[in-house]
Amino acid sequence: MIPTARIDGTLGAQASPGDVLSPSQVSSLMECAYRWHAKYVLKMPETPTSHQVLGRAVHSALAANCEQKCDTKVDLPTVGVVAVYRGAWATLSEGMEFRDDEDPYELGKTGELLVAKYMEEAAPRIEPAAVEVRVEGVISGVKVTGYIDLLDVHGCVVDIKTAKARPSSISPMHRFQVATYWHLTPRARGTGRVDTLVKTKTPQLIQQPFSISEQELRAIETLYPKAQELMRGSVHFPNRQSMFCSRRHCGFWRHCEQKWGGEVPET
Numbered sequence: 439m440i441p442t443a444r445i446d447g448t449l450g451a452q453a454s455p456g457d458v459l460s461p462s463q464v465s466s467l468m469e470c471a472y473r474w475h476a477k478y479v480l481k482m483p484e485t486p487t488s489h490q491v492l493g494r495a496v497h498s499a500l501a502a503n504c505e506q507k508c509d510t511k512v513d514l515p516t517v518g519v520v521a522v523y524r525g526a527w528a529t530l531s532e533g534m535e536f537r538d539d540e541d542p543y544e545l546g547k548t549g550e551l552l553v554a555k556y557m558e559e560a561a562p563r564i565e566p567a568a569v570e571v572r573v574e575g576v577i578s579g580v581k582v583t584g585y586i587d588l589l590d591v592h593g594c595v596v597d598i599k600t601a602k603a604r605p606s607s608i609s610p611m612h613r614f615q616v617a618t619y620w621h622l623t624p625r626a627r628g629t630g631r632v633d634t635l636v637k638t639k640t641p642q643l644i645q646q647p648f649s650i651s652e653q654e655l656r657a658i659e660t661l662y663p664k665a666q667e668l669m670r671g672s673v674h675f676p677n678r679q680s681m682f683c684s685r686r687h688c689g690f691w692r693h694c695e696q697k698w699g700g701e702v703p704e705t
C-alpha cells in the first residue's frame with residue numbers, strides 16, 4: 439500500500455485539536471500557528487508540493503524494502519525498489535498541477551536516482567527491526583503519538599528525508615522528534631540518525647548520527663505542554679517571516695491572504 443501522507447498527529451475519534459500531539463504538530467505550530475490551525479482545526483485540504491510528493495514516493499519505496507528485510511534480512515534488488523518508487527510516483531503525482539518551472543519527467547527521474555543511491559550506499563548497512571512504528575504515551579501530562587520511520591536492531595531511530603540542499607547540521611526539530619520517540623518507546627536507545635537524500639545534479643546521501651542529551655529531554659518536557667496551551671488558545675497568528683512561508687511551500691496561502699490580508703511571497 440502506498441502511504442499518501444504521514445499520519446503523525448491524526449486525532450482519535452473523540453479527540454479535539456490539541457488533545458493529542460505529535461512532534462510534527464509541534465513543529466508545524468512553531469513554523470506558523472495559522473498553518474497549524476488551517477490544517478488541524480479548520481481541516482482544510484492541503485495540496486502537497488511536488489517536493490513533498492517526491493519525498494513520499496521515495497519514502498514508500500525504501501520502507502517497502504526495509505519492511506520485508508525485517509523478516510528476510512536481505513535487501514530487495516535495487517531495480518525492484520526503483521520499480522516500487524516508479525509506481526508510487528505515478529500514483530501520487532497523478533492529477534497534480536506542476537508549476538511552470540517544473541518538469542514532471544525530470545522530477546520522477548530524480549527520485550529514481552535518489553532511491554538507487556540509498557539502496558547502494560545505506561541500505562546494505564541497515565538492520566531494520568521495525569518500519570513505520572506507531573508510538574504513544576504521555577509527556578508532561580500531554581498525550582503524544584507519532585510514527586517512527588525506521589527502528590534498527592540497535593534501537594537507533596532513523597529518519598529518511600529528501601532535500602534540495604546539503605544540510606549543514608541536524609535541525610532542532612529532528613532532535614525533538616527523536617527525543618520524543620526515545621521517551622515513548624522502550625526499544626529506542628536514545629540515538630538517532632537523519633539520512634538526507636539531496637536532490638543535486640549528482641545525488642548525495644548525508645548521514646548524520648546523534649545522541650539525545652539531557653537538554654533535548656528537557657525540551658520535550660517543556661514544549662509539549664506549552665504547545666498544547668497555544669493550540670487551545672483562540673488566536674493563531676500567521677508567521678509571514680517563516681522560511682516556509684511562500685506560495686510554493688504553503689498550500690493555505692490563498693486562504694491566508696483572504697483571512698489576514700497582505701501578500702504571501704512567491705518563493
Ligand code: SF4
Pocket residue numbers: 470471472473476676677678680682683684688689690691694695702
Ligand atoms: S501563507 Fe505563510 S503565514 Fe499564511 S498560513 Fe501559510 S505559512 Fe502561515
